[in-house]
Amino acid sequence: MDDTASEPGESDDRALVPRATGASRATAASRASRVTDVARPTRSDGTGAARVGRASRPTLAAVARAAGVAPSTASLAFSGSGPVSEDTRQRILAVAAELGYDGPDPRARSLRRGRSGVIGVVLDDRLSDAFRDPVNVLTLDGIAEVAGAAGVSLLLVRSPLDDERGMAPLVDAPMDAVILIGCNVRIDPAVAVLRRRAIPVVAIEADVIEGAVPIHLDNRDASRRAAAYLRELGHRDVTVVALPLDSSRERGPVDADRERSSTAFTTMERLRGVRQVYPSAPAVVTTGSSVEEGRIAGAALFAPGVEAPTAVVAQSDLLAVGVISAALEAGLRVPEDVSVVGFDGIHVDDSLLHRSPIRQLTTLVQPFVPKGEAAARAALAMLEGEAPEPASFRSELQVGDTTAPPRR
Amino acid sequence: MDDTASEPGESDDRALVPRATGASRATAASRASRVTDVARPTRSDGTGAARVGRASRPTLAAVARAAGVAPSTASLAFSGSGPVSEDTRQRILAVAAELGYDGPDPRARSLRRGRSGVIGVVLDDRLSDAFRDPVNVLTLDGIAEVAGAAGVSLLLVRSPLDDERGMAPLVDAPMDAVILIGCNVRIDPAVAVLRRRAIPVVAIEADVIEGAVPIHLDNRDASRRAAAYLRELGHRDVTVVALPLDSSRERGPVDADRERSSTAFTTMERLRGVRQVYPSAPAVVTTGSSVEEGRIAGAALFAPGVEAPTAVVAQSDLLAVGVISAALEAGLRVPEDVSVVGFDGIHVDDSLLHRSPIRQLTTLVQPFVPKGEAAARAALAMLEGEAPEPASFRSELQVGDTTAPPRR
């Protein structure tokens, strides 16, 4: 359909081509250094030169030359960021169209401008896992909304591995700013590199990171409120089903040692919150936020012969659903026999909730999307040289029907 | 001409000078209006220049100078792609560390090399919506897996709007290749631009696009097989609940006009497949793939006073679930009163399926992840200058318990 458009050189544009300097022609020709190239129908004007080396597109310089203007003028015609007479502008655009030039090369532009129009989003998991967690997806939503409106695209980057070359992607990719989202592993070294590169870093729910703008959620206090609620109901025997403690992601009970060496800030904050109310609440850690992991943890808690807690604080809704599922399967009723609290307030649509009389999870609802938006705004602000605005968000305890007073 | 070599002598001591403190604040100001400060920056060499504009990191050239080697040598020391004596290599690295230089600037590198290490993934929806559809997420999984292993990051780009400036993100972002994923809107113009830029394009389930490598799914034939299965069961009265027909996404019955002007390839292919068996099967179109949309479509089909079909072919599993839900709410039993077929074979975990005796959707299971992987591989191959491998995938009819012979 657009055959003609893809054959820019064929048109008889020689008339439009003013004198190219002999020097530049020689330059371009010498680059080719391929003797056989001469076999191709070579034109000896500037236009042809642009196509000599390989199947490369015409450059802005070529367009300028063909239009009989200076490169700088042609640049202005495209970027619109400067005074160009409508007349010349049209001429340049026309010539460009004829040559099949559709605008500046992003790579060159970003080198020259020092900006690439890209914000990196660093996720803790493999992308496959990250996408499965609504927590990440919803936060990304917020980021994408703001970034998109600003004409900035998102580069997905996996959190750097402890591996030495592991942070290559974070360092080799062109990015103007970086948003750390749900990064539980300790990535200070990577952040240090970014700082040295003067790349703004925004950290969502991370421990205080030198030089990163924090987007904060009241993980600790929210958890404390949930625990307090359980205490009001009369619970004394509360267990925490926790998110991973570190990048090793080992499943199992949490002991003081593991707790001390944890690198997962959010996990620890939520745990600390509960401990403010139940100082010696035991905790079991999972390998990630999923229904299945919750089920596994719950199965252990409600195993026969074990003294089951009267209430469970799960550190995510997905985990909570899993725990409930395990409870039901163990023949316990929720909330009569065991209360369960979640965290996040995502829309959990699992069948298990519906096969029981449960309609709504008791959970801490957090504002994902605004959080993402704030992160993106902070990143954009820093790009503009403005002062970033750290933001703090609050979770609300939403009382559903998975909590009730203990039977005893 | 050779400005960089102009003042080689004075650089040594300057190169070691750490960054000016408090310079960051001056950035914006000096760029715009600080005349006096900039009085003599013109004479400076690379080192000086690096500090003038803004608080920028040291350059490779600066490191080289400080280490007393040529830039090229320093470059080799970092890229490892060339012979450098271990001795000088160490020295260069040491000096670099001292200066706080952590490797080449991705922007400059990508200009010089003509590669940015980024693959663009173009999604049809707002990212928020895209992430909600398992179809996209699973495909992304596959892409991410392959791209990640190759050290390539993914740039998320929204499908260009029909709007003139709408394709800016696709054109302004640095990308080495582009994968179109589930792009139902017609984006030929955008693709034409990419072609002219010699950026490889891989199109997953798109209509034949000039110059794009296709990753194909047997949408039409699979749909035909599903329809054939319904016919075997004895159904005569089949309605299609379809995905959007175009970017306008208007809900409602499909007429010949709308059908003709459709830009949604996948939608049309799946529709055509059914029509091969039921040439005059009516179809209603939805605004997207979601349970809710399926429910809306179903509600209309099963409204009182309307002759309901004995079977519904939904073009996605999410839609199918919605249709089933509507059927149940209308007092119909599935599959006794109405059969429903889906498409995709995602893991649908909706409560409605579980409150009824339904355990498994009858659907066409397609290999998302391999499809994504193939797309990524094709893109990478093209980057290497190898011949891309178009790929074709097949969907399997999985017979569940949402289909049965019609009552009459």
Add this chain to the structure above:
DNA sequence: TTGTAAGCGTTATCAG
């Protein structure tokens, strides 16, 4: 093994 030189394709600056 190391150095020299020549850009990659733009945009910013400043002079006309």
Add this chain to the structure above:
DNA sequence: CTGATAACGCTTACAA
């Protein structure tokens, strides 16, 4: 309003 020119920071033949 337009043009000349110098970078942006790096890589890579090719020369020494």
